[in-house]
Amino acid sequence: MSSAAQVLELAFREWSAGLVAALARRVGLGRLDLAEDSVQFAMLQAARTWGFHGIPEQPRAWLLRVALNRLTDLLRQRGPEVPEDLEPVEEEAGPPEEPTRFAAELPDDALRLLFACCHPALSREMQVTLTLKVACGFSVREVAAALLADEPTVAQRLVRAKRTLRTCRATLEVPAPESLPERLDAVHAALYLLFNEGYEASEGHDLSRAELCSEALRLAEVLLSHPGVATPEGHALAALFCFRTAGLPGRVDARGAFVPQEARTGTEPSPLLMARGLWHLRASMGTVLTPLHLEAEIALVHVKTSTPGPEDSARLLRLYDALLALKPSPIVALSRVVALSRVRGPAEALEALGRLRSEAVLRRYPYRFAVEGMLLEQVGARSRAADCFRQAAALARTPPQREYLLSRARACE
Numbered sequence: 001m002s003s004a005a006q007v008l009e010l011a012f013r014e015w016s017a018g019l020v021a022a023l024a025r026r027v028g029l030g031r032l033d034l035a036e037d038s039v040q041f042a043m044l045q046a047a048r049t050w051g052f053h054g055i056p057e058q059p060r061a062w063l064l065r066v067a068l069n070r071l072t073d074l075l076r077q078r079g080p081e082v083p084e085d086l087e088p089v090e091e092e093a094g095p096p097e098e099p100t101r102f103a104a105e106l107p108d109d110a111l112r113l114l115f116a117c118c119h120p121a122l123s124r125e126m127q128v129t130l131t132l133k134v135a136c137g138f139s140v141r142e143v144a145a146a147l148l149a150d151e152p153t154v155a156q157r158l159v160r161a162k163r164t165l166r167t168c169r170a171t172l173e174v175p176a177p178e179s180l181p182e183r184l185d186a187v188h189a190a191l192y193l194l195f196n197e198g199y200e201a202s203e204g205h206d207l208s209r210a211e212l213c214s215e216a217l218r219l220a221e222v223l224l225s226h227p228g229v230a231t232p233e234g235h236a237l238a239a240l241f242c243f244r245t246a247g248l249p250g251r252v253d254a255r256g257a258f259v260p261q262e263a264r265t266g267t268e269p270s271p272l273l274m275a276r277g278l279w280h281l282r283a284s285m286g287t288v289l290t291p292l293h294l295e296a297e298i299a300l301v302h303v304k305t306s307t308p309g310p311e312d313s314a315r316l317l318r319l320y321d322a323l324l325a326l327k328p329s330p331i332v333a334l335s336r337v338v339a340l341s342r343v344r345g346p347a348e349a350l351e352a353l354g355r356l357r358s359e360a361v362l363r364r365y366p367y368r369f370a371v372e373g374m375l376l377e378q379v380g381a382r383s384r385a386a387d388c389f390r391q392a393a394a395l396a397r398t399p400p401q402r403e404y405l406l407s408r409a410r411a412c413e
Contacts, residue, residue, distance in 0.1 A: 008046055015060050016043070017137040021113035022064060023071050024134075028170065032134060032162055034074050042067035111222060118186040121168045126161040127183075131190035133158055136212075138197065145202035145397065146193045148331075148361045180228050187223070188237055188292075191216050195241050199248070200397075207252055207400040210245075217241040224280075235284035236292035242277030243299035246270045250306075258404040264306040274303070291327040294319050313342040330359040334368055337375075346378040366395040370405060377412055386412035 016039055023035035042063045056062040113135040118127040132138045132146060133154075140158070144151045198212025220238040224230045250267035253259055281296055298319050301312055308316060320336035333356055341349035353372055362368040373388030389409035396402035 008043070008050065015063065017113060017135050019060075019064055019067055020134060020137075023067060024116070025112065026068075027071065027075070032165065034071055036134065038067040038071040038074065039063070041070045111219060114187050114190060114219070115180065115183050116170070118183040118190070119165060119168075119170050120182065121164050121170065122161055124186060124189075126157055126164070127186040128189050128193065129154060129157045130161040131186065132193055136190065136194045136197075139203075142197060142202050146197055148365070178228075180226070181231075184229050184231065184234075188233060191220055191237065194219075195244070199244055202397045205399055206256065207258055207398050208248060210248055213241065213245045213248065217245060232284045232286040232288065233290050233292050235280045236290060236296045239277045239280035239284060239296040240292060240299050242273045242280060243269075243296065243303045246273035246277065247303040252400060256400055258400040260404070261302070262307045269303045289322075289326070291323055294323040294326065298323070308342060310343075313339065317343045330356055330362050331365075334362065334365075334371060337371055341375055341378070346375040350375045350379070364395055366392040366397070366401065366405070368392075369395065370408075373405075373408060373412070377408075382412040386410075 019039045019042070020035045023038055024032055027034060045066050046063060114131055117131040117135050122130065129143060129147065132143045133140070138146065140151050140154050144154045147154065195213055195216035198209045198216060201207060201209050217238065220234065220241055224234050224238060246269035250264040251259060277300070281300070284293060284296070298316060301308065301316055305312055317336070317339040320332065320339050324332050324336055337349050337353050340352055353375065356362055356368070369388045369392035373385045373392060376385035376388060386409045389405050389412065393402050393405035393409065396405055
């Protein structure tokens with residue numbers, strides 16, 4: 001890949017949401033479509049010119065200038081007077097290296113956009129969908145994968161959300177400090193899904209996108225620097241991100257191939273991330289136990305050992321039982337099946353899995369067929385296991401995932 005293409009890919013993944021936020025802050029959330037179109041136009045212009053004329057000295061400032069000029073043109077075409085603050089174009093500060101402390105305002109454009117997309121006029125579904133699309137820069141396909149929904153449903157939800165914001169004339173203003181907590185659950189949900197897309201990419205060539213995991217963790221810790229939204233749940237979320245990020249390097253080998261959990265023996269988790277995670281976990285302790293606390297504990301067990309022993313397996317099963325009671329979902333129930341197999345054997349786990357076959361969200365979920373294949377292989381039904389692994393491979397979202405599942409199918413033949 002050329003250096004221009006690499007910078008452009010970085011720009012699209014890491015800067016597009018911030019650029020949209022910078023434009024939306026000038027023209028209001030009701031014109032999100034214009035802000036998105038303008039940033040997309042700037043990216044296309046960069047793709048056409050950077051390879052021939054070279055990468056500008058300040059690529060982000062270049063993109064902001066082109067996008068802002070395009071936005072000015074679009075506004076003039078549509079008639080409204082151009083706001084005065086559209087004229088000057090200056091490079092805005094990039095994301096801080098460390099979480100920034102703040103009192104009444106959110107200084108980070110990405111966080112501004114997160115809270116703005118979680119406007120109270122929107123339903124929870126609309127809030128999370130809009131946040132993933134606009135603030136996190138997901139494609140409609142990636143949003144659909146993250147929410148386990150179909151693309152037409154997501155597209156229609158986005159249309160309704162933007163129409164609602166336009167009707168209520170929402171602006172990209174920082175909510176008053178007393179209004180921040182009411183939007184916090186949706187912001188946490190969006191950061192959770194942003195991290196998941198980084199940990200298990202829904203498209204592309206790589207199994208994971210570490211930059212998304214890092215950005216989700218950064219934003220979670222920036223949130224925690226604000227006393228109005230520094231909650232135990234926020235610390236649990238940050239702990240979860242730290243533990244899972246700490247184990248990222250062990251998920252693939254030097255060739256980028258997926259390494260199953262039991263084979264991750266040569267890579268130690270990051271000591272710094274483990275220490276940060278443990279600090280956040282201690283800070284999260286209080287009188288209320290939430291699903292995020294349990295997920296952080298589960299992630300801690302997994303990152304500490306590649307092959308859980310009897311005590312760890314029993315602990316994982318107890319944690320999944322508690323999580324399922326607080327957060328009943330087919331995805332959690334499926335993860336519990338794996339823990340159940342380690343404690344009570346594959347036969348009982350297969351019986352539990354059978355009760356999940358009618359769940360619509362699992363019908364196109366590759367992990368569901370991979371789990372069944374693993375359990376069938378353990379009970380000696382190798383031909384049926386191979387079929388399940390092939391089904392899982394057909395639904396796989398990235399080449400490393402697909403190749404691993406096909407190798408498991410071949411091993412069972």
